Amino acid sequence: MNNIAKTSIENRIGVLEDFDLRKIYEDALNDPELMGTLDINNILDALESDQNEYLENLTFEKIQKDVYDALVDIGVAKPNIPKLCASLADYRYVDEICHLHKGKYVRWMHRNKPGELTKGCKVVNIKFANTGVCVVCVTNIGRFMQYRYDDCITFQKLDIEEQLILMAYDHIAK
Structure with missing residues (x-):
């Protein structure tokens, strides 16, 4: 080895x-x-x-x-x-969108910014669009945001x- x-x-x-x-x-x-x-x-x-x-x-x-x-x-x-x-x-690494669950906490990292892990938020919806898959989340203070699943690696809290x-x-x- x-x-x-x-x-x-x-x-x-x-x-x-x-x-x-x-x-x-x-x-x-x-x-x-x-x-x-x-x-x-x-x-x-x-x-x-x-x-x-x-x-x-x-x-x-x-x-x-x-x-x-x-x-x-x-x-x-x-x-x-x-x-x-x-x-x-x-957390577990989510490599397939079908394994991403609504209502659970996620953190992600943009592929073009390795090392910058987000604080995360709770998944409320997953949208499939012509531009790719978007994950809609809500933060702990009630703000909605979304990120492109295809541009990031996602980790979901166990x-x-x-x-x-x-x-x-x-x-x-x-």
């Missing part, structure tokens, strides 16, 4: 170690107050749901690798990648249900 590939793998592992999701998961399992509020049947149904097929066979490590690879592909400077990966630890599904897939994989 060449040094560049080895370094990139070590960087990805470092990002994963900083966000010890396994410890959070184990703490959640041992927290009696939290277990009283979780609906295990809903979680099991979500695992079998067609709505979550985009998560099938994914793990947190694979998602972090996809984020890392997307940043490398658009030319983000190597010194900036670990910081951006840390900022995107709870909600609690998605994180639990991924933890289940992680557990199955090991």
Whole structure:
């Protein structure tokens, strides 16, 4: 394995170690107050749901690798990648528009400005036009904005249900 590939793998592992999701998961399992509020049947149904097929066979490590690879592909400077990966630890890279979900928080980066990650907003609509696909969003202060999906790389925040599904897939994989 060449040094560049080895370094990139070590960087990805470092990002994963900083966000010890396994410890959070184990703490959640041992927290009696939290277990009283979780609906295990809903979680099991979500695992079998067609709505979550985009998560099938994914793990947190694979998602972090996809984020890392997307940043490398658009030319983000190597010194900036670990910081951006840390900022995107709870996000997944959306490579197909059909995997972009309304009502969820997104952040994006313009392909012609690698390294400049937006603060993000919530997706409210996806418009298909002659000029390409536009994602309409609303910010936390209620301002509407849109960006061209084709000109950007998009990262969507993983909600609690998605994180639990991924933890289940992680557990199955090991």
